[in-house]
Amino acid sequence: MKIDNLEQGFFGIGIQNGKTPENLGVLWRSAQNMGASFIFTIGNRYAKQASDTHKAVGAMPYFHYDTFEDFYLHLPKGAMLVGVEHxxxxxxLETFVHPRRCVYLLGAEDHGLSNEAIKKSHFLVKFKSRLSLNVSVAGSIVMYDRSSKSEFST
Known part of the structure; x- marks a missing residue:
């Protein structure tokens, strides 16, 4: 069976100014399991983490951007930026139709996404939660939601 990447689409996921490096390792492990095409950080860099037990950062492309502006200039052609922000x-999220080609951006637990990231996101999504969630858990929920829905928009 031949896989058509244009029909399937792709997604990447990353964190802007992540607070704790341990969360990155957990998110990257989930990203690898959920079929992410690439992972990235903006601001704070990824450092090798024991929580990345599958060594996802070595198994898929990892990109680092010093600033949001640099990241935004390098969005893949045709990809929609989906900010995850309350x-x-x-x-x-429960009714959101995920774009076929997109990049999910999460913010640090204590500050969320920057105002610029919120303004430049093509979509913002949120999901119900009684209390604040760890960024790796939030990202995992978004990726699971994407994988569980069979239809994609543009």
Whole structure:
């Protein structure tokens, strides 16, 4: 069976100014399991983590950007930026139709996404949670939601 990447689409996931490096390792492990095409950081760099037991950072492309502006200039052609943020303008994840080609951006647990990232996101999504979640858990929920839905938008 031949896989058509244009039909299937792709996604990458990363964190802007991640607070704790351990969360990166857990997110990368989930990203590898959920079929991410690449992973990235903006601001704080990834450092080897014991929590990345599958060594995902060596198994898929990893990119680092010093600033959001640098990251935004390097978005893959045709990819939609999906910010994950608890914001009044954000769409509920439960009804969100994931773009076929997209990049998910999460913010640090204590500050969330930067104002610039929120403004430049093509979509903002949020999901119900009684309390604040760890960034790696939030990212894993978004990736699971993507994999569980069979239809994609543009």
């Amino acid at each position: 914001d009044e303008k954000a769409e509920p």
